Amino acid sequence: MTATPFATRLDGPAPEVEVTRDMLRRGVWGAPVLVGVCAAIWGGSGALSSAFAIALVMFNFALSAGIIAWTSRISLAVLMGAVLFGYLMRLGIIFFAVFLVHKMGWVSLPALGTSIIVTHLGLLIWELRFVSMSLAYPGLKPTKRN
């Protein structure tokens, strides 16, 4: 049996988990600001909807990173399939979660929609400042503290 020149699975550390953990930490710190803005514009229902949207986006990030970290240890082919079907599954979960609550009294749909987009893009852009695209530090850039 000859050794294959190609890697078929990845056993090392999972940088996406590290990046997601960092994003979640930043999300927890930044959430009160967004909830406050939504409360000022849409009132109490806006604040609750915004908090729900932030939780949904964070869950989406965590699930995405978890799927990648888990399946890359199995095989790269499984990773490909899991990311694609995971995309559909995560869209379905977001749709189902919003569908379940959309008629409840505490939901403001404009606040919910705005918070989903702002949280998703905001966390990603914020995180980009700290992500290192170098082979030495593939996850997050080392700060002066560490």
Add this chain to the structure above:
Amino acid sequence: MEALSRVLAQATELTASDLKKNNAAIGAGFAYGLAAIGPGVGIGYVVGKAIESMARQPESAGMVRTTMFLGIAFTEALALIGFVVFILLGL
């Protein structure tokens, strides 16, 4: 012919408000569906290329995975924008 006339009869019973609501729901469904196709293709392309490069150069896997994860998340933002249009128009 009879079925067609029955459909037409039902259609004429719809009020303008009902028609507007129906059209909004159809438009929202199209918006979400079409908005999900592009990111699906994009994510497939991103992950496919990332897997190819990780298989060829496993030593760069960490960097490629970080880039891939961020690429997936940015591509997915398009689908989320479509979803938000959907919930604002038709839900």
